[in-house]
Amino acid sequence: MLGHTTIEYCASLIQTGGALGQINPSALLFSPAKMLMFTGWFYLCFYCAQKLQYSTIVSSKFRSLATLVALFLGPICILALMIFVPLKQSLVSGARFSDTLRNYLEDLVAGARRLGAASEEEEPALVLLDSSGRSMDDIYGHDDRKRVDSRALTLTETIIAEALDQRASDILIDPRSEQKYAIRFRVDGLLRIFQEADSDISRAVVNSIKAVSGMDISEKRRPQDGAFVAKKGDVTSSFRVASAGVLNGEKLSIRVLNHDASTHSLDDVGWTKKQLTLVREMVAKPSGMILICGPTGSGKTSTMYAMLNEMDRFTRNVITVEDPIEAILPEASQIEINAKADITFAKALRSMLRQDPDVICVGEIRDEETAQIALRAAQTGHLVLATLHCDSNAAAIIRLLDLGVSPALIASGLHLVISQRLLRCLCEACKRPAEFTPSQIREFKRNQVAYQEILAPVGCRRCNDTGYYGRTAVGDLTVVTAQLKTSIAQDKGIADQLRDSGAKKGSSNLNKQALRKVVSGLTTLEEITRVIG
Ligand SMILES: [Zn+2]
Incomplete structure (x- = not known):
């Protein structure tokens, strides 16, 4: 009863305009509440007008008109936008509207939180350093930085910071026409456009990267190589740069090198339990060669690092020869190939065999000499890990x-x-x-993989609207058994035999494993078609 009377009392207060009953705030022309609402409305109108300026929702022809409307009807426009964007997404992707709306709202909330967090604690600034530790300021001089195009230097830093943020493995800067350059990132193996920029500023960006990489800025045609380092707080990342003169200007390819090899673990590679057990057994052996094959960008090096992380590098002497050293491996000796200094895979291998190694890592077998030395080492009491650029296990032996x-x-x-x-x-x-399509169901049945549910990509802020985030490996493992050893050693047309049946079997093994990953909701059939075919 008490509650009831309190509510009635409050209601009467509002009606009479307060306990004292003298002033009714709502009667005032500029009451605080009205002022607040008015300011809020005003702010929202301006916010909408500003958003529309950069939005692609309205074509440029009607943008001025739309901005004018937004100026007066801002909050209503916000509501319309909040419905329109997820509605468009759901129409394009075929997802339920309620799902896309929920994702959109979650994105908005996450974005607002990130903004709040960013303003609370300021992130450490990104500093680019050349091989001798000089920063951009040192290279250009503190005062010159303003003179040189500080806009370009800021853009350079933004590109590097964004590339790291988006987990890019490569950054490509290349001229598209006389007026435009494209800046692209390779993320999870696929290129995505980061920005298109005017030629003038892009050329200044290319020059600043060349300067910090120790390259000759005046040389614009001849291909050059260089390297630089980016530091942000305690985190250091390395970059390998290659330049080449192309039509309409100069192209830069920047490789982002992951500098912490200890993050690679066999458990995260993505293999089945059976495969993991087998690999662990092989890695524990004192001798023999483990050969990892695949096309470019199939994660061969990461798998090699994951295997090395399985080993106790205090008790086993681990030496690697790489081109380039992609990640720092604590307690291992790493040698980098340098063609200019005449350090080749074969030469480096020969010299490191004198260092009494237990485990030898060969970044890539490219020629007969390297293959011979590596296999002989494997035969004489060393565990050898090597990678080979080829499609299948059968192709590896043929190669x-x-x-x-x-x-x-x-x-x-x-x-x-x-x-x-x-x-x-x-x-x-x-x-x-x-939903499954009939042909997809047939594919699962043909491969004898049980199917229940299938998931599809949508796209959100986290995955940069691609619907995908990170990668998982599928592997085809062939143990060189006594029987296979005999047939290889006798060379009874083993190459032809492998060419016929081996490659087919390999790709069907990969396919089956990949389908299991689709069923467990990890990836999609489109990815299988794209990667395995
Ligand atoms: Zn996403």
Whole structure:
């Protein structure tokens, strides 16, 4: 009863305009509440007008008109936008409207939180350093920085910071026409456009990167190589730069090198339990070669680092030869190939065999000499991890034979061959259930994979509207058994035999594993088609 009377009392207060009953605030022309509402409305109108200026929702022809309307009807426009964007997304992707609306609202809230967090604690600034530790300010001089185009230097820093933020593995800056340059990132194996910029500022960006990479700025045609480092707080990242003169200007390819190898773990590669056990067994052995195959960008090096992380590098002497050193591996000796200084894979391998190694890592087998030395080392009591650029396990053995390695040496040295592919993972934040098509059901049945649910990409802020985030590996493992050893050693047309059946079997193994990943909601059938075919 007490509650009831309190409510009635409050209602009467509002009606009479307060306990004292003298002033009614709502009767005032500029009451605080009205002022607040008016300011809010005013702010929202301006916010909408400003948003529309940069939005692609309205074509440029009607933008002025739309801005004018937004100026007067701002909050109503916000509501319309909030419905329009997810509605458009749901129409394009075929997802339920309620799902896309929920994602959109979550994005908005997350964005607002991030903004709040960013303003609370200021992030450490990104500093670019050349090989001798000089910053951009040191290279250009503190005062010159303003004179040189500080806009370009800021854009350079933004590009590098964004690339790191988006987990890019490469940054490409290349001229599209006389007026425009495209700045693109490779994320999870695919290129995405980061920005298109005018030629003038882009050329200044290219020059600043060349300067910090120790390259000759005046040389614009001849290909050059360089390197620089980016520091942000305690985190250091390395970059390998290659330039080349192309039509309409100069092209830069920047490789982002992951400088913490200890983050790679065999458990995260994506293999099945059976495969993991097998690999762990092989890695624990004192000798023999483990060969990792796959096309460019199939995660061969990451897998190699994951294997090295399985080992106790205090008790086993680990030496690697790489081109370039992609990540720092604590307690291991790493040698980088340098063609200019005449350090080749074969030469580096030969010299490191004198260092009494237990485990040898060969970044890539490219020629007969390297293959011979590596296999002989594997035969004589060293564990050798190596990568080879080829499609399947069968192709790897054929490739070694083609390089001129004797079948007997392959048979005795090679213990395990792994073919690997990387599939993009569905973004955990936005993936949604999808319907099977009859042909998809047939595909699952043909591969004898049980199917229940299938998920599809949507796209959100986390995954940059791609629907995918991170990658997972599928692998085809071939243990070089006694029987296979005999057939290789006797070389009874083993190459032809492998060419016929081996490659087919390999790709079907990869396919089956990938389908299982689709069923467990990790990836999609489109990814399988794109990567495995
Ligand atoms: Zn997402």
